Amino acid sequence: xxxxxxxxxxxxxxxxxxxxxxxxxxxxxxxxxxxxxxxxxxxxxxxxxxxxxxxxxxxxxxxxxxxxxxxxxxxxxxxxxxxxxxxxxxxxxxxxxxxxxxxxxxxxxxx
Amino acid sequence: xxxxxxxxxxxxxxxxxxxxxxxxxxxxxxxxxxxxxxxxxxxxxxxxxxxxxxxxxxxxxxxxxxxxxxxxxxxxxxxxxxxxxxxxxxxxxxxxxxxxxxxxxxxxxxxxxxxxxxxxxxxxxxxxxxxxxxxxxxxxxxxxxxxxxxxxxxxxxxxxxxxxxxxxxxxxxxxxxxxxxxxxxxxxxxxxxxxx
Numbered sequence: 502x503x504x505x506x507x508x509x510x511x512x513x514x515x516x517x518x519x520x521x522x523x524x525x526x527x528x529x530x531x532x533x534x535x536x537x538x539x540x541x542x543x544x545x546x547x548x549x550x551x552x553x554x555x556x557x558x559x560x561x562x563x564x565x566x567x568x569x570x571x572x573x574x575x576x577x578x579x580x581x582x583x584x585x586x587x588x589x590x591x592x593x594x595x596x597x598x599x600x601x602x603x604x605x606x607x608x609x610x611x612x
Numbered sequence: 613x614x615x616x617x618x619x620x621x622x623x624x625x626x627x628x629x630x631x632x633x634x635x636x637x638x639x640x641x642x643x644x645x646x647x648x649x650x651x652x653x654x655x656x657x658x659x660x661x662x663x664x665x666x667x668x669x670x671x672x673x674x675x676x677x678x679x680x681x682x683x684x685x686x687x688x689x690x691x692x693x694x695x696x697x698x699x700x701x702x703x704x705x706x707x708x709x710x711x712x713x714x715x716x717x718x719x720x721x722x723x724x725x726x727x728x729x730x731x732x733x734x735x736x737x738x739x740x741x742x743x744x745x746x747x748x749x750x751x752x753x754x755x756x757x758x759x760x761x762x763x764x765x766x767x768x769x770x771x772x773x774x775x776x777x778x779x780x781x782x783x784x785x786x787x788x789x790x791x792x793x794x795x796x797x798x799x800x801x802x803x804x805x806x807x808x
Binding site for chain 2: 534
């Protein structure tokens with residue numbers, strides 16, 4: 502008798518949630534797990550990571566997280582230092598808009 | 613993590629982003645002076661920990677509760693507490709769903725609520741959330757807690773979700789907090805209805 506084991510593909514929502522939880526643990530909540538794309542050949546969900554600010558929204562991509570298409574396991578991700586460096590560059594490029602949105606708040610807290 | 617000032621919430625923490633949202637709510641709507649008064653009304657140890665709010669740090673739930681009660685005191689003079697937490701929840705939805713959690717916004721409200729339950733632990737380290745759809749335009753979010761969070765946490769949470777569902781594009785969203793651990797129930801339950 503042959504047992505056919507078919508691995509179930511997790512949904513895009515599950516992949517995105519796995520990436521969000523991972524980001525929350527290691528990078529904090531300015532980093533946003535965006536809409537995943539299924540890479541069937543590699544059998545992974547590719548989740549773009551964006552830098553985002555309240556009331557402004559995403560300002561650009563900082564990296565990518567690969568989520569196993571069957572287990573929600575994080576397979577790999579753009580090195581954290583690289584994502585942080587890209588985030589700093591994106592912040593500088595969008596500084597005026599970000600500071601305008603939070604001008605009164607920035608007086609007290611480094612946003 | 614800092615130590616919790618209230619033993620009843622020991623071992624329960626929230627992400628700094630939730631406290632930052634309170635800060636933004638007060639400063640952007642009521643001015644920096646009001647936030648200064650909120651801080652001044654807190655115990656010294658809490659004031660110290662909130663001098664710089666680390667959005668990536670975890671804070672004791674007791675700290676959030678103290679901040680919430682101080683905000684209610686400053687903005688409502690002890691009255692209108694429910695109204696203030698309602699506005700706070702709305703602000704929180706507008707703030708987080710326009711930025712760090714904007715990818716959650718989904719014209720399919722069931723998907724939004726399903727994913728919200730999945731990432732529950734991104735902003736609090738207690739409770740276990742699950743969502744089930746009941747019809748095309750209704751559903752139930754259940755959160756199992758070992759220990760009840762403050763009742764005000766549920767008030768702002770209900771308002772957050774009602775506004776969030778509308779940000780997904782639904783109309784006439786309603787959230788009924790049908791069961792609450794703070795009222796002695798064995799779980800917190802939020803019943804959603806909306807119009808497409």
